[in-house]
Amino acid sequence: MQIHRHHLFWPxxxxxxxxxxxxxxxPDFYSVQVRGGHLYGTLIDILNFGSPLILVAIGMTxxxxxxxxxxxxxSVVAISGAVACLTISRGSDQGSIGLIxxxxxxxxxxxxxxxxxxxxxxxxxxMQPIVATLILxxxxxxxxxxxxxxxxxxxxxxxxxxxGSGSLLGLPFSIFVVAALFAAAGLLTRRTALGxxxxxxxxxxxxxxxxxxxxxxxxxAVYLFCGLCAAIAGxxxxxxxxxxxxxxxxxxxxxxxxxxxxxxxxSLTGGRFYLTGTLIGALTIQTLTTTIYMIGVPPxxxxxxxxxxxxxxxxxxxxxxxxxxxxxxxxxxxxxxxxVAKHA
Amino acid sequence: xxxxxxxxxxxxxxxxxxxxxxxxFRYTGFFSLQVLLNLLIDNAFLLIVxxxMTxxxxxxxxxxxxxSVIALTTMxxxxxxxxxGWPPAVVIPLVLALGALFGxxxxxxxxxxxxxxxxxxxxxxFLARGLCYVISINTIxxxxxxxxxxAQTKIHLPGGSFISISVVIAIVVAxxxxxxxxxxxxxxxxxxxxxxxxxxLLMGLPVASTKIAVYTISGFCSALAGVVFTFYMLxxxxxxxxxxxxxxxxxxxxxxxLLTGGVGYVFGTLFGxxxxxxxxxxxxxxxxxxxxxxxxxxxxxxxxxILFQRVLSARQAAQKA
Numbered sequence: 001m002q003i004h005r006h007h008l009f010w011p012x013x014x015x016x017x018x019x020x021x022x023x024x025x026x027p028d029f030y031s032v033q034v035r036g037g038h039l040y041g042t043l044i045d046i047l048n049f050g051s052p053l054i055l056v057a058i059g060m061t062x063x064x065x066x067x068x069x070x071x072x073x074x075s076v077v078a079i080s081g082a083v084a085c086l087t088i089s090r091g092s093d094q095g096s097i098g099l100i101x102x103x104x105x106x107x108x109x110x111x112x113x114x115x116x117x118x119x120x121x122x123x124x125x126x127m128q129p130i131v132a133t134l135i136l137x138x139x140x141x142x143x144x145x146x147x148x149x150x151x152x153x154x155x156x157x158x159x160x161x162x163x164g165s166g167s168l169l170g171l172p173f174s175i176f177v178v179a180a181l182f183a184a185a186g187l188l189t190r191r192t193a194l195g196x197x198x199x200x201x202x203x204x205x206x207x208x209x210x211x212x213x214x215x216x217x218x219x220x221a222v223y224l225f226c227g228l229c230a231a232i233a234g235x236x237x238x239x240x241x242x243x244x245x246x247x248x249x250x251x252x253x254x255x256x257x258x259x260x261x262x263x264x265x266x267s268l269t270g271g272r273f274y275l276t277g278t279l280i281g282a283l284t285i286q287t288l289t290t291t292i293y294m295i296g297v298p299p300x301x302x303x304x305x306x307x308x309x310x311x312x313x314x315x316x317x318x319x320x321x322x323x324x325x326x327x328x329x330x331x332x333x334x335x336x337x338x339x340v341a342k343h344a
Numbered sequence: 345x346x347x348x349x350x351x352x353x354x355x356x357x358x359x360x361x362x363x364x365x366x367x368x369f370r371y372t373g374f375f376s377l378q379v380l381l382n383l384l385i386d387n388a389f390l391l392i393v394x395x396x397m398t399x400x401x402x403x404x405x406x407x408x409x410x411x412s413v414i415a416l417t418t419m420x421x422x423x424x425x426x427x428x429g430w431p432p433a434v435v436i437p438l439v440l441a442l443g444a445l446f447g448x449x450x451x452x453x454x455x456x457x458x459x460x461x462x463x464x465x466x467x468x469x470f471l472a473r474g475l476c477y478v479i480s481i482n483t484i485x486x487x488x489x490x491x492x493x494x495a496q497t498k499i500h501l502p503g504g505s506f507i508s509i510s511v512v513i514a515i516v517v518a519x520x521x522x523x524x525x526x527x528x529x530x531x532x533x534x535x536x537x538x539x540x541x542x543x544x545l546l547m548g549l550p551v552a553s554t555k556i557a558v559y560t561i562s563g564f565c566s567a568l569a570g571v572v573f574t575f576y577m578l579x580x581x582x583x584x585x586x587x588x589x590x591x592x593x594x595x596x597x598x599x600x601x602l603l604t605g606g607v608g609y610v611f612g613t614l615f616g617x618x619x620x621x622x623x624x625x626x627x628x629x630x631x632x633x634x635x636x637x638x639x640x641x642x643x644x645x646x647x648x649x650i651l652f653q654r655v656l657s658a659r660q661a662a663q664k665a
Contacts, residue, residue: 139643300477
């Protein structure tokens with residue numbers, strides 16, 4: 001098999017190009033120091049700050065594989081952070097482990113409900129996924145603001161802060177959460193028939209129902225999983241800054257997550273998905289953001305760069321575009337032959 | 345007997361009347377022509393955007409870039425008028441042309457490379473927001489005499505009430521939208537394209553130019569809404585009109601347009617916008633409710649309307665069978 005045909009070739013090439021750029025322009029990008037038993041450095045930061053995005057993108061990959069899309073992840077991120085921080089701030093002893101577990105349990109339970117809601121709308125009622133999740137995207141921000149009463153809730157709880165900014169074996173703890181979830185998703189989809197079910201529902205829901213797959217439950221499960229991923233991302237994000245902001249937490253996350261999935265080679269039409277590709281896609285986006293910070297360009301420019309990346313990736317994926325390019329390339333040197341063909 | 349195809353619009357208009365009357369009974373000073381006109385004054389830009397969005401959704405597409413294009417328009421206008429000293433007579437046509445060009449570009453990419461409208465306009469959204477920040481990351485306040493006059497002029501109506509110039513522009517746009525949709529060849533092509541692209545192609549309709557025209561119209565409407573928004577805010581800022589695309593889509597859907605394409609009326613969109621305005625007004629009259637309830641109520645309405653449409657189309661399918 002040719003190497004550039006492999007589904008991870010383009011995502012990896014893009015990440016490698018970014019890393020190479022950094023090797024030339026900012027060599028201290030690669031320095032990793034050990035301070036007080038913890039590792040410090042840009043690479044570690046990318047993994048740490050990128051972890052919420054990776055989590056959301058993993059959930060989004062499975063949703064997109066069924067031919068759907070989940071626009072509500074940003075709002076779910078905001079809601080879960082808000083619920084957790086509110087629960088902790090109401091407690092008498094903010095440091096107690098029991099309270100933290102209750103807070104985490106509560107926000108995960110709420111995420112299950114929200115995921116079920118999305119899944120039911122798409123599967124039982126049969127709404128288009130864009131519209132079904134749009135409802136929660138609009139209403140969810142309002143709910144998050146109501147929970148926080150429009151203010152930023154800050155908590156002073158060491159065990160909670162550990163989730164997003166603590167470290168284990170010298171590495172940020174969030175990396176382990178991501179690794180666990182990634183492994184779980186990979187095992188569930190590739191070591192059981194579930195992945196095949198998801199892909200078949202994405203390719204043709206009617207045919208898979210006739211083949212005996214309960215498309216309805218597959219769809220609900222996928223949206224539920226996506227909601228859970230978003231909630232865990234929300235917990236990590238809010239624990240990292242020890243506060244919850246209903247307005248800005250998780251803003252634009254849905255777009256970044258979709259971008260990560262698309263860069264990873266998963267097609268938006270559904271029917272095929274690559275979890276590893278998504279992982280690389282999310283890391284690429286985080287590296288891009290960090291690189292832009294490091295070379296001193298105003299960080300707001302990131303949006304323009306992202307716009308071009310989306311467009312280029314989509315053009316490369318578009319068959320029409322590839323064909324027309326390939327045609328140009330093949331006939332580039334034979335104007336005479338073209339003339340002959342024209343008059344033949 | 346009401347024709348079945350007008351049923352969604354009738355429900356929307358009925359809901360608007362009920363909400364307005366409910367507000368009138370509950371709060372003193374609610375039932376007045378001025379409150380009704382204020383709905384238009386505060387939502388003129390939303391109406392303009394929603395008219396453009398209606399055309400896009402009728403073809404079965406979606407345009408997520410509208411909010412960002414508004415922000416970009418305010419930013420370009422503010423920076424050219426305020427910092428470069430260009431006359432508004434040059435700047436306004438220029439930004440309108442830029443908006444149309446932006447929409448045209450997205451339409452061309454969507455059609456010729458067969459990429460989903462969702463993702464192309466998403467890229468457009470990033471691009472326009474990003475370009476705002478390239479111009480400046482701060483607010484640029486406009487104190488140009490023309491913009492001030494446009495912002496403050498009140499057109500008095502008989503009975504002591506007034507409207508702003510933005511309202512006149514919005515109503516003209518809505519009227520033009522209704523005219524294009526129902527009385528021109530382009531309008532028919534748009535509905536045909538939304539009904540079935542395959543059939544439209546086989547019938548020999550100009551699918552390419554219609555599709556691109558729809559996104560151009562939406563881009564133009566967004567830019568015009570941006571101009572009106574500049575009159576309203578008297579400033580340019582990259583964070584203006586955040587999330588407006590959702591409000592616009594919600595207006596269109598509440599107005600009875602099917603997101604699958606082929607069915608919908610600009611007239612319904614007008615009431616979709618007005619319903620959102622009434623919700624905001626009721627919540628501000630209530631006083632104790634947080635303004636975040638607006639978003640939740642709009643989300644809920646969106647849900648009910650889509651559900652209603654599903655039931656309706658299921659019934660139609662059952663009748664045909």
